Amino acid sequence: MSSRLALAELPQLERRTLADTAYEALADLLASGRLTPGDRLSLRQSAAALGVSVMPVREAVSRLVADGVLEVAPTRAIRVPVMTARDFRALAETRMAIEGIAAARTAEHRSEAELTAIRRAEAAFRAEAESAEPDCTRAVRLNRDLHFAIYAACGLTPLQEVIARLWLKAGPVINLDLRAHPERLLQGFALRRHAETLVAIEARDGPAAAAALAADIREAADFILSRGGLRDA
Amino acid sequence: MSSRLALAELPQLERRTLADTAYEALADLLASGRLTPGDRLSLRQSAAALGVSVMPVREAVSRLVADGVLEVAPTRAIRVPVMTARDFRALAETRMAIEGIAAARTAEHRSEAELTAIRRAEAAFRAEAESAEPDCTRAVRLNRDLHFAIYAACGLTPLQEVIARLWLKAGPVINLDLRAHPERLLQGFALRRHAETLVAIEARDGPAAAAALAADIREAADFILSRGGLRDA
DNA sequence: TCACCCGAACTGTGATCACAGATCACTAGC
DNA sequence: GCTAGTGATCTGTGATCACAGTTCGGGTGA
Incomplete structure (x- = not known):
């Protein structure tokens, strides 16, 4: 096809899921210190604030928990870990x-x-x-x-x-x-x-x-x- | 209460969610090499194999993706990354x-x-x-x-x-x-x-x-x- | 005045459904 | 014989509902 070269120049457009966006939003909150150690985080409230359902927030939080940036307390509450x-x-x-x-x-x-x-x-x-x-x-x-x-x-x-x-x-x-x-x-x-x-x-x-x-x-x-x-x- | 000391000795029993279990199962599959680079992974099939719904598997996979151990291709397919x-x-x-x-x-x-x-x-x-x-x-x-x-x-x-x-x-x-x-x-x-x-x-x-x-x-x-x-x- | 208890409102977890997009086998058309 | 297109089936993503466990405030008892 004549457009082969032109098409090859197209950048791969990245796929951004809502979970990705939620992750960045939360990470920014943490990195900028607006979320401080000991603070609790509610999935539903965060979801409402971001204007999405709990699902994307849930995925974002689970990633942050895996990174140790957030933690789920034994009582199932999500919070920013308090470091000794x-x-x-x-x-x-x-x-x-x-x-x-x-x-x-x-x-x-x-x-x-x-x-x-x-x-x-x-x-x-x-x-x-x-x-x-x-x-x-x-x-x-x-x-x-x-x-x-x-x-x-x-x-x-x-x-x-x-x-x-x-x-x-x-x-x-x-x-x-x-x-x-x-x-x-x-x-x-x-x-x-x-x-x-x-x-x-x-x-x-x-x-x-x-x-x-x-x-x-x-x-x-x-x-x-x-x-x-x-x-x- | 008289049992204060005895109770203090109890170990905090960890809360294991299905997502945690799914994570370990998948991580083991990867660490043991039964899942090799290039292999694709289906949420529904994995969920069926583990006898749970897709939700816990989804969370486990999202953690592994965050770790770079799995990746989601631009076509939305989940797979083990092929390293150069x-x-x-x-x-x-x-x-x-x-x-x-x-x-x-x-x-x-x-x-x-x-x-x-x-x-x-x-x-x-x-x-x-x-x-x-x-x-x-x-x-x-x-x-x-x-x-x-x-x-x-x-x-x-x-x-x-x-x-x-x-x-x-x-x-x-x-x-x-x-x-x-x-x-x-x-x-x-x-x-x-x-x-x-x-x-x-x-x-x-x-x-x-x-x-x-x-x-x-x-x-x-x-x-x-x-x-x-x-x-x- | 304080301790206790009960219930309403909330929490995360899991299951289920809906949907757009990707795959793949198959067929119609050249 | 080979390519382009078509439809069934699969994919991950997101929303919604159900549930058990927790939190917290308001009342009742002493």
């Missing part, structure tokens, strides 16, 4: 190890284009953090963008997916803390570690990139733990 | 990195009881592999037991969960290969690496444990890739 300080520490250590690996690989494998993207993301976060009136919500998103710009260049898709799930799990705690204590952002804690990481990636120094990024995670976690907002183990 | 050689290599490299970390942490933190458990698991696998007529299915299970005995001692629950998901994802490919080429087991490839890992853990040598375990994963992956059973990227 011990749990949070373990999660942070896991993130330091795994995200450190990704940063190291990025430092060793990154292309120039990827380096440019990382530089741009770092600059965007810095601009927000150093601005006269930083917007916390925006800063959190830019911080996430920077981290994932780094992980995207590591060359290992499964590793990225693992990290994305860990972030989803840590999201509620981190954002809850940030909303309660936005001053940390102003002190530019993360800025130095980000700069160190960027320098290491530029220099193709894997171990240094891993160390700097792990330090970033550790300091953020230490800060949150020092606030004492988490339940003891 | 490139995908499998990326998965293996991710596993080498992450499971290496776990092994290193185990070497540095393990208790004597955990070391004993690991020794026992290693001996069990060795006994099966060196027996006159090794049973492949059994050997695969013992190999898994050994690896997870190591990971269980790493002290980081989130890390263990991450690894479990990676194994589920790699399961179909590995088991498919093993069923097609059981001779690798007989040659005792893995035995040396297991022994090296055990020695390193005994000596509390983290880097050595990570290297030995990563080598175990790499050699298994290389063997499978050399068979050419996987589609090119």
